Amino acid sequence: xxxxxxxxxxxxxxxxxxxxxxxxxxxxxxxxxxxxxxxxxxxxxxxxxxxxxxxxxxxxxxxxxxxxxxxxxxxxxxxxxxxxxxxxxxxxxxxxxxxxxxxxxxxxxxxxxx
Amino acid sequence: xxxxxxxxxxxxxxxxxxxxxxxxxxxxxxxxxxxxxxxxxxxxxxxxxxxxxxxxxxxxxxxxxxxxxxxxxxxxxxxxxxxxxxxxxxxxxxxxxxxxxxxxxxxxxxxxx
Numbered sequence: 001x002x003x004x005x006x007x008x009x010x011x012x013x014x015x016x017x018x019x020x021x022x023x024x025x026x027x028x029x030x031x032x033x034x035x036x037x038x039x040x041x042x043x044x045x046x047x048x049x050x051x052x053x054x055x056x057x058x059x060x061x062x063x064x065x066x067x068x069x070x071x072x073x074x075x076x077x078x079x080x081x082x083x084x085x086x087x088x089x090x091x092x093x094x095x096x097x098x099x100x101x102x103x104x105x106x107x108x109x110x111x112x113x114x
Numbered sequence: 115x116x117x118x119x120x121x122x123x124x125x126x127x128x129x130x131x132x133x134x135x136x137x138x139x140x141x142x143x144x145x146x147x148x149x150x151x152x153x154x155x156x157x158x159x160x161x162x163x164x165x166x167x168x169x170x171x172x173x174x175x176x177x178x179x180x181x182x183x184x185x186x187x188x189x190x191x192x193x194x195x196x197x198x199x200x201x202x203x204x205x206x207x208x209x210x211x212x213x214x215x216x217x218x219x220x221x222x223x224x225x226x227x
Contacts (some may be wrong), residue, residue: 031214040123040220042217042218043203043217045214048214059115059216102148102160103148103160105159106157107156
């Protein structure tokens with residue numbers, strides 16, 4: 001199993017550009033989440049999904065969209081990139097409820113917005 | 115929503131000493147408390163977790179304690195080694211509602227050889 005994969009590993013965008021960060025898992029996990037990690041602030045939840053077709057907002061959803069058309073994939077879209085979105089983005093998945101099973105993280109995408 | 119506070123932000127110990135990292139949480143409905151270790155440039159990895167029906171859990175040199183009344187939990191690392199140097203994050207989650215983790219801000223642990 002590849003586990004949780006993310007592409008790209010690195011990305012530089014100009015302000016106003018849009019892009020999609022890809023996340024896929026091959027463990028048949030129901031739950032998937034997106035976090036951003038900024039220095040000194042830990043990981044903050046952007047959006048999450050409890051199954052195909054179901055998504056919900058996390059702590060910091062503004063400027064991001066998600067969809068979950070399949071169990072395997074959970075892409076994160078930046079609609080109009082801003083310098084404040086410079087961060088490291090982690091996707092995570094778990095078999096069932098986070099409170100009942102381990103979350104597995106992808107390797108991360110380092111995004112810089114200039 | 116849930117708020118998790120973590121202290122200290124940095125911790126330096128001598129090899130062989132113990133290290134303790136403390137977290138407090140605000141949501142009394144939280145019932146799952148994992149700890150993650152993140153090495154530089156790597157993804158967070160689960161090292162130990164505890165659920166609200168347990169007061170303490172141990173795995174070799176690592177232990178976690180939970181005080182639900184006071185709403186705080188702690189990570190204890192004994193006989194520290196240089197490879198324990200990393201950033202450690204606590205987190206909390208509840209069984210219902212938002213089914214994702216709320217993280218603390220992290221503790222950078224440096225073990226001096």
